[in-house]
Amino acid sequence: MASKKATHQQTKQLNRDLVLKLIFDHETISRAEVARLTKLTRATVSEIVTGLMEEGLVEEIGYGESIGGKAPILLSLVADSRYLIGLNLAKDKFVGAVVNLRGQIKEMLEFPVNERDGVQALQLVYQMLDQLTAKGWKPLVGIGIGTPGLVNTREGVVVNAVNLDWQDLPLAQLLEARYRLPVSILNDSQATAIGEFVYGQDHPADSNLIVITVKHGIGAGILIHGRLFQGDGGGAGEIGHVVVQEDGALCRCGNRGCLETIASAHAVVRRARALAGEYPQSPLAQNPAAGLAEIEAAWRAGDALAQRVMSDAAQYLGGAIAALVGVLNIQKIVLTGDLACFGAPWLEQVRAAAARVSLRRLAQQTTLDFGLLDIQACILGASAFMLLENYDLLFIKTND
Amino acid sequence: MASKKATHQQTKQLNRDLVLKLIFDHETISRAEVARLTKLTRATVSEIVTGLMEEGLVEEIGYGESIGGKAPILLSLVADSRYLIGLNLAKDKFVGAVVNLRGQIKEMLEFPVNERDGVQALQLVYQMLDQLTAKGWKPLVGIGIGTPGLVNTREGVVVNAVNLDWQDLPLAQLLEARYRLPVSILNDSQATAIGEFVYGQDHPADSNLIVITVKHGIGAGILIHGRLFQGDGGGAGEIGHVVVQEDGALCRCGNRGCLETIASAHAVVRRARALAGEYPQSPLAQNPAAGLAEIEAAWRAGDALAQRVMSDAAQYLGGAIAALVGVLNIQKIVLTGDLACFGAPWLEQVRAAAARVSLRRLAQQTTLDFGLLDIQACILGASAFMLLENYDLLFIKTND
Known part of the structure; x- marks a missing residue:
């Protein structure tokens, strides 16, 4: 019986993730459309959506066009229901921001680096994250970091960043222990590319x-x-x-x-x-x-x-x-x-x-x-990467 | 009723393809293992396997190790149940071969090019395929071609091959009309890469x-x-x-x-x-x-x-x-x-x-x-590509 129950729980979780993903991927979407695309029954979709609304992740934002019959209620992600932190460890200054689930920047900090490297540069990262996590943007769901140098993203290790004098630094592990949040790190040019891909042209x-x-x-x-x-x-x-x-x-x-x-x-x-x-x-x-x-x-x-x-x-x-x-x-x-x-x-x-x-x-x-995004590309790209790696959710560009 | 029947037929076809794909991907595999990996019932798997055996694609080749209970019968792809043609349109000579479903070369032809280009080079391709298709290796399921130059594989067009003086030549279409077989064309270096990937180290x-x-x-x-x-x-x-x-x-x-x-x-x-x-x-x-x-x-x-x-x-x-x-x-x-x-x-x-x-x-x-494969890499790679593109089946390296 225990194993059957576990399977049922797993299915519920999978279906919930599937529905959330669809709502994430669309600016607005109706329950009927979710049912059609997921092949779940309308009743299951309704139940899941109710749960997501209770979690604050989803809201009803009005009515769509009727295609014969009642106009459908449109669902939308609540962009500000969760927050992420993105960092760009650029050479002259570290830039950090709190962004919401649609990649809108809520708050940004800049710290001059002044040639700090090694442990001192790491302290500067801590200082920046201490401040960003204390700003009251809650709940925070993760940290994405673009850093110069060669990065082993899977292991969360900065293999070699010459300017920062970091070698084989287990940055993700250090930050996860300190902030109790999932952390993704990747090369800053790679993060910038993701940012431009999602939010640029x-x-x-x-x-x-x-x-x-x-x-x-x-x-x-x-x-x-x-x-x-x-x-x-x-x-x-x-x-x-x-x-x-x-x-x-x-x-x-x-x-x-x-x-x-x-x-x-x-x-x-x-x-x-x-x-x-x-x-x-x-x-x-x-x-x-x-x-x-x-x-x-x-x-x-x-x-x-x-x-x-x-x-x-x-x-x-x-x-x-x-x-x-x-x-x-x-x-x-x-x-x-x-x-x-x-x-x-x-x-x-x-x-x-x-x-x-x-x-x-x-x-x-x-x-x-x-x-099109200048320095924000790296921050947004690192955040988007974090969300994809840890929650399998894609940032999309919306019109607001 | 008609639509429901169509769906049933489609499901049958999908399940059959899934089972064939698994047998393709393994040197040997038991029905139980197929059922476990496909999540189909044993009865469904048995029925499909019987069909594949009737098609000559699959055979029973002995018993596997028992893991308690009866030793399972092992299924295996019949490598010689279907044949493919692979061509390498190299500069000095065109090389063509008939290969089986495991990429074993059954027969190979070489035609010197002697500086032929344009229509004459195309005639040489026809001549080679005429001979290869007449050899009695049957049934033939497709033709894969590696050609020098820039190729639009999706359209089956040789966009530009300087040595052959081919520009925007709809080679796949010409050959499909002539031989009534699916044809895939791709750049020869790309074909060679696939060949080395599958059959090299x-x-x-x-x-x-x-x-x-x-x-x-x-x-x-x-x-x-x-x-x-x-x-x-x-x-x-x-x-x-x-x-x-x-x-x-x-x-x-x-x-x-x-x-x-x-x-x-x-x-x-x-x-x-x-x-x-x-x-x-x-x-x-x-x-x-x-x-x-x-x-x-x-x-x-x-x-x-x-x-x-x-x-x-x-x-x-x-x-x-x-x-x-x-x-x-x-x-x-x-x-x-x-x-x-x-x-x-x-x-x-x-x-x-x-x-x-x-x-x-x-x-x-x-x-x-x-x-490791020299000139055969291109032929095998082009064949493997044809099989993947047209039948969604992967060549694998086997020990025989």
Whole structure:
């Protein structure tokens, strides 16, 4: 008898999850439609929906169009019935946010990193999460984190994050013990890709997408049939360390001429400084502390030094994109990160460079656009990933 | 009543397919095991198995180990109950074979191409299939074809195959009309990858694998979770036309410095001839018609010219592999094709070149091996793909 009862309980739980998933996947849906799609009886659906309404997860929000007979009552997810925390451990600042079940950001915090690494960087994560969990957004159902470096998502371990000086750090385990919440961690470029996939342009749910993030480093996230592809070791998308220049500049990874050494935001700034001697007329030559904002201003004013470093960055980034397209033939590419401030004319340079070294047919079929979400992409992507991994629920883009 | 009957028929068909699939997936399996895995009743399974035995698809081949009670009768697929045709439209010769349901080759034909292209190449395909279908291997259930170039597998169209001078050729449709059999076509490197996945080393059914084929051209096939990934336009794995040398040699695609221009079998031969003037002592310099066999002999004898072209090929192939590993972090790479004759020492050069330009952690986790099947990989892969696409049945490796 005990085993039969357990089975009954399991079935109930499975059916409840199935119904919740459907309501999650739709902006609004009627009980009849749920019954049709789940193949459960109307009575079972009604019972489950009543339970979900008691849990506060679902509400009735009005009437749909009648297709003969009574107009159906529409059900909808209560976006604010549960909350998630998303973190983006970016190089200069850690950004954390509380988001609701529809990925709307309720509250956001930024903590400057000030070169902290190792245990101190971990303390900063604790400090941020202590504050975010104390804000009164309840109930919290999990934490998703995008971190630079190589991540073993299955084990919840940061295998290697050079800037943070983390090696084999069991971050998920530490945080789960401290906050008693499920924790998912993944590479920040991968998280950003999920964020852009879900909340950026309209991407069909089972489509393919590559999102390239250019910040201090360069990384990509690859979505195949709508799901993040992490490769065998979690490192899929590590394009920043593909060697593109023989005998190029020394990279922090120990090799020479990695893509990062010429096309990252960091590389652009470093190169503008290094080449200033050749361009005494450049406003950048007079400013040894020139950063990306100054380079952008000079570039917009037609400064030759700024043009050169940005054109080199575009060329090598274009080459990397061509290689990606050659390998994967994924036709939608999104570029995001610090260099987006250079706008459409620079993106056109990247596009032209990619087309120049691609098979024409492949290039013609491929679109390259800027991302739409900036830094929030990583936070939303990490949250979405947490929800999918731990609750098998998909974030969707809604119109509100 | 009519609709209910249809549903009953459909259910019967679905259950029959499910049982067949299970028997396909196992070398041997008992009725009880089939019932356990399908959750069908023993009576239903017995009825279906009787039907499959009447169709000749399944046979009883003895008794399994008893786990208390009567020893179970073992069922097995009758490998020779159906046949498939697999074609490999390689540059110099078209190779075709009849294979059985376990991928055992029953008969093989080779037709020299002698530079035929366009309609003449198509006629050669007809000629080969006319002969293969007339051999008396019956019943034939389909044709799978691996062809060079860009293929739209869903539409069955060869979009562009430069050597064969085929553009937008609806090959599948032409052959289906002529032979009244289902036809699947795909790129030859992709077909080769499937062949190596199924029949090469032991690859877990849902694992990832990259197979790089170096022949006249260079292409790759990418298996993700055990399934071929073709990208949005069918061109995934087109790594031969990734530009690896700025201002390199002119490629047949119109660009300069594509991987094919330095690391394909064709490139090796062409470069050995082009550089002969610098190596008057080389035996290759005395032989203007030197081909791959002569280069291999010279290379084994330590000839400097042969060493140079093969070392360049290894270096650029290694770089391309590093880029693939960087993008996909797939840890198993198989290299196959014409350069395999250079053996383990040359493979070691490729491996070292790849490691030199990879993140160390990624390189350490990645294995690079030669393929095991040579030209048969493409034929078996194309056949396996046909069976999967048209019948949802997977080839498996068996011990006989």
